[in-house]
Amino acid sequence: MTSAAPASSETSRGFLGEARYPGIFGWIFSTDHKRIGLLYLWCIIAFFCIGATLGVLIRLELWAPGRTIMDAQTYNAVFTLHGVIMIFLFIIPGIPAAFGNLIMPIQLGARDVAFPRLNLLSWWLYIGGAILAVIALFTGGGPPDTGWTFYVPFSTHTTTNVTLATVAVFTIGFSSILTGINFVTTIHRLRAEGMTWTRIPLFTWSLYATAWIQVLATPVLGITVALIFAERVIGTGLFDPAQGGDPIMFQHLFWIYSHPAVYIMVLPGMGVVSDIIPVFARKPAFGYKAIVVSSLAIAFAGSLVWAHHMYTSGMSDLAVMVFSFLTFIVAIPSAVKVFNWLATLYQGSILLDPPLLFALSFILLFTIGGLSGLVVGAAATNIHVHDTHFVVGHFHFTMFGGTGMAFFAALHYWLPKIYGRMYDKAVATVAWGVIFVGFCILYLSMKIVGIMGMPRRYWDYVPEFTGLNQLATAGSWILAVGLVLMFVNLIRGVLYGAPVGANPWGGATLEWQVPSPPPTENFEADPVVTHGPYDFKKAGIL
Amino acid sequence: MQPLQTTTEAVDTAFYVILGIDLVMLLGIMTAMIWFVWRYNRKRQPLPLSQKDKNLWLEITWTVIPTLLVMLMFWYGWEGYLSLRRIPDDAMHIKASARMWSWLFTYDNGKTAGKLYVPVGRPVKVELHAEDVLHSFYVPAFRVKRDTVPGMTNWVWFEAEKPGSYDLFCAEYCGVGHSSMVTTVEALSAAEFQAWLTGTEEAADRTADRGEELARQQGCLGCHSTDGSRKVGPSFKGLFGETTTVTRDGQQVTVTADAAYLARSIREPAAEVVVGYPPVMPPFTGLSEADLQALIGWLRSLQ
Known part of the structure; x- marks a missing residue:
């Protein structure tokens, strides 16, 4: 890999200082993948904070049985909005739209993505859909109260503004498809x-596998929400038994997208981890080909398991057996990755800096989530835990403990590259610790109260569940404190941190060869690649 | 075909197998990670000991072993599920009807109840119906759950081995009263159950007040409390004779909750909705005049 002589980061602000248009127009009309990536990043972080605040409110309401701070209708709208924001506006776009845009073209040695204007359109669709979702909260019959899953018949009957919400989701979906x-x-x-x-670095490989799912699965979501729109507005009756329709068919349609969607969420997170561990262990990624194959296998097999969300729906026992079997198959490639990551650490030279702390947390918490997923995937145990807080705990371990932690890892790994400044590593480590402790208290309590039988989406609960709910709520406060500390530290780092050069971590992938922040064109001359992404010897790190 | 185990045993066996394997895996992964991070910490290990990045036999091993383990877990899960789906020949039949936001159980002799009374030591098959949207019949103690779907009849079976009161939850989100849709399975001894079913003097949960019995059966208590606390609808306590503001034909009107008002509220609740409450009460048009008066009489007694 040739290295262009890095420009001094102390005098140049790279792409941050070179805009085509003045002021905000230089951002919202820019086709530079790095500016689009930052637009996504700040919107995504804002939506995460709003979604997390809703989560804290949910936990406050669940402090005690009966009404605590809000009535049941408000609670139902709050958890619906929490889910919609976190899933469609934070996690699904999260790593691909923000860090994929910021970093992936540079990792490939390219100047930008293949279709820069389409890229800008994708961001506008994301924002446009988000604005429609906000409007849906304050118009029509008020904020949707269906849960993010919009199950029929309730979603076709409810007077809340589900109709506009479906248009919002449809719009945001196209952002995802075009990015893919x-x-x-x-x-x-x-x-x-x-x-x-x-x-190709493993982070980019993970984006490749993810992009295929985005392209192939998201259209099904678009169709599904369009069908709800049609059912509500013109009464098509596809899901209405009184008109010969089938409510269960909705569930199939919904989950044919929404299960692969969780792999859209997690694969990029795994890609972040696969890039970080070699750098901080100074050892090449173990089993590169196995990790690539497992990413593609997860994408493929993950498209075949959707009805494991429906064992209690009334579908046939044969369907239960088939989907349970396939669900266990998809667990295998994830396990293979975990073992390869551990093998990468083995006999390395490990520096426990914040990116690695968050990456290791991903491995641990995602493993717990995945192992509890086996309880949910097995037919008999699923019957007991389906629609309980055990499932809510399971998916928070995988999505938040998994993808969320990977997102934080990506922030701590790549923000110094993007802004050319380093945050306070000691504060970042403390924030990590507080987040980890709060997270475990919150979601382990949740899993226990779930297995004791507490259903999900419950505004009220029987008194026996009070202790664990209070413990979970206390955990949510600790978690919130950690998150605030982490974000404040990162923002201070971006604004006032000590300047860093091109390669503060000793990485061997191409983004560490360009200045921090990178110039608009990324490279002075098109790079020629002469070694692999984790060849630290040839890259001059070892 | 007689199953060899109860539904609880079937699910718990699968659970403990999976939990056991899970804990072993988790402990192994955690130990390896913490050990490596300590032993190969840069302070202790300034340069990596190796740059080795592949080993085919390791990949094969840690693919094959997890495959065998997950197949084992799948098998226990499936076997346990089969026990939930094979109904014993001597199962008693009860019909369960789910609607926003209460349960109604109907027995073969026509008797109805808001709680699910069952005899101890006898398997019960519950036939599941939904009147409006999706609900789900869930009894954690017996590890059974099945959605109730409009237009479809599902079923579960279970057997209570000991007398007692077991929570029964709706487990499929169904709107503002979802978490109110809670009742119990009441497992009675065979003799007590017979007495209850045929309605003799020794019946277990006999209330002298027909009105209160109706309130339970018809699901009123799912949305209205008797202790003054606000649920989906206004509390019944102190309701009779109270002056309140309702919305009628889009206008806000002050009314007194007398017998005539209450009768209208029960038969046509959407006509006058108390301000500050959602317009979600379903109409109860099937009550006889005698039953209606019994209900209103009971409401009057709740001061």
């Missing part, structure tokens, strides 16, 4: 000379 098309094309067509498929 853009990324697949970029990875196929814009790799630098010498960047063979087996030299």
